[in-house]
Amino acid sequence: MPIMQTAAQKWLRDITSASRLIMPDLLARERFLSSQKWFGYRFMSPLAATLLFAKHYREGYKQYLRFNVDAELARNATGISLNVPEKPCTAFTQLWIARQKADERGLPYDLIIRFGFEFAGRRRRKNPPRPIQLFSNSNTEDAWNCEIEKYLEEHLPLVVEQLSELPQYRLEHDRGLPTQVEFREFMWTYTLSSDKPWSNRIGQQCIERRQLPLRRLLAQVERSYRRGVLTEVRHSRRHGSFEPAAQVDLPPIAFAPACLGLPASYMPASSECTNCPFAAKCGVIAASVSERMICKHGTVSPIANARLLNRREKTRERVRKHRLNKKACLVPAENRV
Known part of the structure; x- marks a missing residue:
């Protein structure tokens, strides 16, 4: 099979899997993040980027255990799965959100993950931080921001050198993108x-x-x-x-761009799509993915539809209990069991 066809098919599989596993509001953010993330990930699908983030997280997780907990425990520890789940799950959604947080800051995954684990180690956390915990919170924001600036001064130049591996940025492939x-x-x-x-x-x-x-x-x-x-x-x-x-x-x-073909991310009237040279192609792919999802799952977003049905079911259950309680209150006291 030609390499060009294989690459396009893999991209299509990635965005189809993302539409199946991730809520539309998170996928919509990929449109903005595609131009904010570190240069090394801008030609990578969001799913592929999330799996790369997971790989670096596992490496940091094992190193954290090795130096802060137990070397023997670190040898067999995984911390997180590197596979695409069959069904939507909280762990994968949290991993996706953590990767988006790194993209918001425009930093390389391995660098921000190493820093996150080192920062947690200095604060003597009992357990290794989960992916979403690698970033600052309301209690650590000032210290976290101050420390990462120092960390970047020392380590970012080494990461910049790795950008030489990407042929999309070489002059012979310059398209003025x-x-x-x-x-x-x-x-x-x-x-x-x-x-x-x-x-x-x-x-x-x-x-x-x-x-x-x-x-x-x-x-x-x-x-x-x-x-x-x-x-x-x-x-x-x-x-x-x-x-x-x-x-x-x-x-x-x-x-x-990283958001190409994501139905939840494609919005022709947005500034990102209006100025994107791939907008027309993106619309065609997004429509194709939507059609595939509807044919297979009956909806463009199975996870959003499942949550909607779950909310409706809970609402019906609350209404049923409320009516039973109201009916019970109307029964005379001497007739109640």
Whole structure:
């Protein structure tokens, strides 16, 4: 099966599973989060991103147990499932919400999870925090925000280097997408603020990773030093440094925003959808997913429908009990059993 077809089918399975397992109000937030999350996750479906968050959480969970509880216990501990559940469940919904909280802050999952566990360890929690507990609450907000700023200064540069692995941000795949433009400006600012020699910055960003245009970055070097910088770059290349990343073909779906095709997230009149180059395609996919859900489950959102039926059933039960109690009060005292 062609890679392009396989990637598109996987995306379709992901958004169909998300529509089955997650409430529409949470799915609707993906439209906003698609442009807020860390650059490494912006071309990833929300379901795939949640499973990646779960993977990093399990690693942090085991490490927390190893250093704060018991090394033997940590060896066999899992903390959370890495599988997509068959039915809606609280644990998966909480995991989804926790991942969205990380996306709101625009931070890498592994970084914010490591910090969350370290923060909990310093406060000597009896049990490891659950995914939703990795973030601040009303009692810890000030301390949490202060500490994570320090943590980011030390650890974020290491995570930025990992962005070189994503081919969507290389110049040969530039489509002028809003995310690509924002990424380019982020890397531009990051590179200019670096204290590395100019030859290293140009070699890495323009030749090895191909994320920034050579002429634009070279123009930032003082004119009298440019020739020397290029000479150093060429010399390093001859000795094996700055090896260009391999060029890869990408299917169209590889450039899709994270919210593509989610029926609960698609809203043509919203500012996000109005300015999205994938809006028309998104509407077609969302309609297809809705049709599939209705054919299989009788509704676009089985979980929302189940909760609605459950509320109605509880309401009917309350009304029934109320009427029984009212009827009992109308019976004369001497006739009551």
